[in-house]
Amino acid sequence: MNTLFLYTMSGLALFAIGLHGLIRSSHLLRKILAANLMSSGVFLIMIVGACGTDQVMIDPVPHAMVLTGIVVSVSTTAVALVLVCLVQETTNRALLWQKRKRGQGGRTDA
Amino acid sequence: MNWGGLLLVMILLSSLVPGLIIFALPEKSNRPRTFLNLGGAFLKLLLILVMIIGIYKGRHFAVRWQLLPGIELALNSDPLAALFSTLSTVLWLLTTLYAVGYLEQSPNRRQFFGYFSICVTVTVGIALAGNLITFLLFYELLTLTTYPLVTHRGTREALAAGRVYLAYTLSGGAVLLVAVAWLQVLAGPVDFGGQPVLASVAATHELQLIVIFFMFIAGLGVKAALVPLHGWLPRAMVAPAPVSALLHAVAVVKAGVFGIVRIVHDVYGIGFAAGLNLLLPLSILASVSIIYGSLCALREDDLKKRLAYSTISQLSYIVLGVSVAGPLAAIGGLVHLVHQGLMKITLFFCAGNLAETLGVHRISEMNGIARRMPLTMAAFSVGALGMIGFPPMAGFVSKWYLGMGALATGKMWVVAILAVSTVLNAAYFLPILIGAWFKPQECTWSEQVVAVRLETRWMLLVPPLVTAFLVVTVGLLANAQISPLAWVKLIVGREFGP
Amino acid sequence: MPDTAFWAVCLVVVPLFFALICFVRSDQAAVLGLLAAGLNALAALAMTVFFVRSGPLRYAIGGWQAPLGINFSIDGLSVLLVAMTAVTGLSVSMYARGYFSLRIGSAGEINRHGHQRAFFWPVWLLLWGALNGLFLSADLFNVYVTLEIIGLSAVVLTALSGKPAARLAAMRYLLVSLLGSCSYLFGVALLYRSYGILDMAALARLISPAPLMWASLALLTTGLLLKTALFPLHFWLPPAHANALAPVSAILSGLVVKASFYLMLRLWGDIFAQVLPFAAYVLLGVLGCGAVLWGAVQALLQKRLKMLIAYSTVAQLGYLFIALPLIRLDPGSSAWEAVILLIMSHACAKSAMFMAAGSIFLKAGHDRIDDLAGIKEVLPISSFAFVLAGVSLMGFPPSGGFVGKWLLLGVSLAGGEWWWGVMLVIGSLLAAGYVYRVASRLLVFKVTFFSRRQSIPPVMEWSAVLLALLALLLGLLAGYPLGLLEAGSPFPLHACREVMP
């Protein structure tokens, strides 16, 4: 029981770290990495949920869901990276919120 | 959809369809547009005549269309509806003729006439509304369709006036919406015509019904230009003359007053409303509006603004008539609905004539104008004397019945209000007449219309003369079978029982 | 053979199939796109007809049963929303066709706009297919997948316009939707751990208050709130919707936002309705009021037309969230009908407004509201469409908005909680405020109005007008669509009819 509990806790931790990373970091790449971290945390919790308490039969459904989840997060990351390149191309800073030198003050986006 | 229902829908369509077609027609096609308008007006008049004959023979036309289980759109032809719709249609016919003459070269007539006919459809819709929700639906649509007419000129102050107009009417509409919804929750869908429905509900929700009543009055008061909510009417005078003639003298403001009449007579019922002693505050409010309107009219030098303030005070006569709980006062109030419409539209037509032909807008410029435009000023004098309540005119008839009604219920102060208001009316109308007829011309006017035979275009001259003639005949033949007074007696007869 | 289930599957397959073809044959993308839109509309119509005849239906795709298989649950609500998507999508597609042909034809920059057109159609059809899938799907994980597709294609469409502001907005939109999806998935995971099944109907029966369930619902809800841009979390919506291309912003504001709200409606109005305490609804209602006020105030401050319309979306969404506590409050079904009517009329009106704004933008070259005076002379039909759409946003009779507002007002007054109703009325007054701001500019007569020489193809203007008219007349015809609702009340607690292919 405690191993399952351990895995769930680590899944939660991953989710928390990912969330913190997504919120706090300002660089876009960091944000995307954080997002991936979050989804992997959720996948871990799903898998833990799969093996029921009676240890007899592993429930296949969460595995299917996790597979789909992984496919989705891969495609999302691909799109995100393309977008980062586009943003980089136009604003030559991979930052959502441009932090220029103090003088000019933050260029407000959009 | 029985035959009667079809008739009612046809009445509405007879001005909606021309309106929509006019929108489709290109701007230059004047002749078909005028033909469509006048044709629609005549058709509607004919249909309403059929309806009146039907009502006279005791038949009842009604059509219901269920939107949702809770919401039903209903039109029905009770005498009160026939009264208001006849008034609107007759005056629409005349105003269309007048508008064609008035907007001879001005741009954007397609939009004007389109919205104008839709506006009349909505007004007749208000008249024929069978239940509260239909009334609310048409009432809010009226705001929508009249806004482009108020801001027709597109100038800066037209837009400012439009903005004020919207602010007032939208908030009024919102308050009315809440009131109607609340009443629907308490008493279920409320139908007009039948026995006032609220008596049964009264026991439990006494306080709520009182609050709802005053929300109704506030909501409708905006359009009925009761004093605290009248700010928009004088400013809306920036609209072209046909608009202020039909809408701000007859259609829009009457819709508000008509609503109040419906609420007091059909929704609450006179006895019930009196029971909750709602009528006294209403009559006080009406009296305040009468006096305040006249006082403000005294100070206005702009002719149309003075007429607007006089409309404010005259409208409250109707509200006063309704709020004095008695058959005679109700007759006086309702018949004033028609008479005031006729008289006021005459005055606005003449004001429009003066503005269009000589560019005269201020009363101070009007000295000796009767020499230049005798017929217009004759019509104006008939209207003005009618307003004062000079005997043979229509105004006197309604004041007479209002007075009788007030005395019958022992309300001397109402008679005093009538007297003071008559003096005030004289105070702000007679100087105009004296100036026009007896004083020599002081300032030069810009001749804007070259009229060979008549003093101005015939289309501008005929409507005021016709309505002036109506004012006199309605007053003189008040006791005849077909006069509005007889019809109102029929209404009140049914309303108050034998 | 063809019955409701067949058409339901078609609704998902046809857009996806045509998306692929458009991607491959990008030069005929426009024609193919329109064809797909037409077919989709046909399928939606057929499904509705069959639905009316045979009533609600559950269909397991490919015969795979519940835990693993993907089930479609077709009931009144989903049929209505699919029909709404079909209609709005059709008119947006017609508008888009005119829009891109105009942009390419005039500017001659075949590469940039050609590129935009080439990518617009496949992604838009993908989005459309996902939308249909979402409305029809019966279990929460399938919903997650469709939600993710919608999110991604919406982001791509937003970034399509290529302006720096649009790209930044798209990036922010992507991150937000990522965060939302993760929390949603987390909620689904917890839900699965506690109940073992994800099918909505089954869940509705099994639900019993447990701490794990509460946590999962909280995560689900917050994820969806983020995606629906409710008041405090609405920051990503205005830049995204305002900077996107005109047809794209019409799609985003009209349809995409509705998808996540549909899920909220399912969760709060249907599945968890019995167990949720009323206080939770009040929180959502209060946030809804906040959204109405904040959205309206911001809209009044905006200088640009599309930003104003975007903030008006935030405000109108506040309307929908105010309806949630009323659904809980209302014993009968009038609150349900009101919400759906509001959703449908807002979808049509908002898309029509964005389309009209798009034409105005193309004609005027800018969309600064104060300099739009007198455009009525140049673009009479589009300005009329804008005003008409504004009227139904304001909730004027006979628009669907009015009937919805009227019903909600009735429910709130009957339930004794009159403040929700009053908030609705204040909201519609504020809506009148910002619509008037624009309308007064449009209606003023200023003869000299500098406008680009290119003339707007009529298809663009007329599609906007027709949609706006539909929104306006929705009130009058409310009886028919909402009748469908009665036929298949969402997730009737008695078992649905099982159908094997």
Place this chain on the structure above:
Amino acid sequence: MTGNHVLPELQILLLSLGPGFPLVIALGLMVPSCRRLAFLMASWAPLPALLASLYGPSAIAVEVPWFFMGSLIGLDRTGQIFLFFTSLLWLVAGIFGRDYLAADEKKYRFFGYFLFTMSGNFGLILSQGVLGFYLFFSLMSFAAYGLIIHHGTREAMRAGRIYLVLTVIGEVLLFIAMLIVTRDSGGEMAFSAIKTSRADTLLMLLLFLGFGIKAGALPLHGWLPLAHPVAPVPASAVLSGAMIKAGLLGWLRFMPPDQAATPFWGVFFLVAGFAAAFYGVVIGLTQVDAKTVLAYSSISQMGLMTVIVGSGLLVPEQWPQATTAVSLYAMHHGLAKGSLFLGVGVAKKKWTGAKKPWWLWVGLWLPALALAGLPLTSGAIAKYGMKEIIAQVPEPWHGLTSLLLPLCALATMLLLCHGISLIRPATGRTTIEQGQGMLVSWAVNLAAVAAVLWLWSGSSMPAGQTFAPASLWNGLWPAGLGALVAIALGRLGGRGVYQQKALIPAGDVMVVAQWLGELMKPWACFQFFGKSGKGFSLAAGTDEWLRRREAQLKKGEKILQRWAVVGTIFLAMIISLVYLFTAGNFPW
């Protein structure tokens, strides 16, 4: 002359033609094309009314249901007397006016209003219903405005304005009075059926004031002395001769015989009557213009008639006799005052020179002496009738009235001498103009003054009585004494007294009213309304608020866009939801 053998149809035709014919001609005057023809017929307009009055009272009252809420037209005893002298006076004034204004370029307008007023006057005499009476009364009052301001001078405009203000107030008071009367008599409109309860003080006050304004009762007589001098002569003749009698007729019509004797109102009318009589004379003496003096003499004469009405009220059973006496007195005064005014007009218009032919003086002195009640004149008969009524008045008042009457006669004689003397010193060269019409009409009027009252069968004074020494002496001494005092005053004052401006400006009470008006101006009641319609408008309010808050709102939006804030809101949302779900009782 009571010939009711006349066919009813003819009578109905004549009765409706009375007010109708002048109206038709007036409308004819308005239409430019047939203006000339209408003008020719204008002065003969009163003929049908005159013929109708000659045919005597009609038994039937003609019911005209459709006309203006049902109205009755008929001719009863008093109506006949009033109609006779009114139509005669209008006829004479019409003929006189045609020549008097021959040169005036606005004569069509004058005759338009002239005819409207005439129709109003005839209509109110003929109508037997409350509403019909009010209708024609208002028509007459408002149309008379056109006569008063005919010359368009500044004084004319001022007099017109004052006249109009008082008329409007009178109309309103009458409107209320009629409402009360109709309510009291249960919706009945016919004069025969209405009951005016004497006890209702408000009603009686309204009636007194309403008709008092027209009849020149004291507080409200201001317009009379202002209107007469400015109005053209035919107009002022008719104004003074026929129109102010309408007020009197109003009292008679609206106060039908009532059993309960109400001493208060009887005394009230008596006092008001005598006050008016003496006040008119006192102020009249200080005036310098002949027509103003005549106006004041009208006020005093109307005062006398009010006295008769008062005595009628005091002794209810005497009411019919009182009505006849008042009607006769009104006829006498109407004709005499009319001819005086016409005489003044002839004197001024035709012989502006110092030398006046002798017959002109006779023409002037005859009506003056009649007014003073000299025996053998119509005045004597009228006064005799009055004395008969006064005789029945209960004791305390009887003594007083019999004392005051001769004094009144004396005062009237004094005033008239003063008035006629004012005509003599008219300056300017002698211009003989044509206008025989004026002379002829004046002569006809004088003949009427002299003869008519004798022929009037109704007069109860037996022939013998006229020559009885007592009545002769009663008639003579006041007139003689009055003449002596006038001569003395004339010598004593010399030229000085008469030449300079009137001691008290004409329309005395109006000056006070004007001064009060000026006083009110600064804080006129609607001053504090300020600019109307400014009121708080919703739209402006929100605009203001937005502009002030714009910066903060924009900043608020910026804050919401920061990721840190988003994160916190995200977590806060989850926690608050869970909290709400579990309603506070955390399971673990």
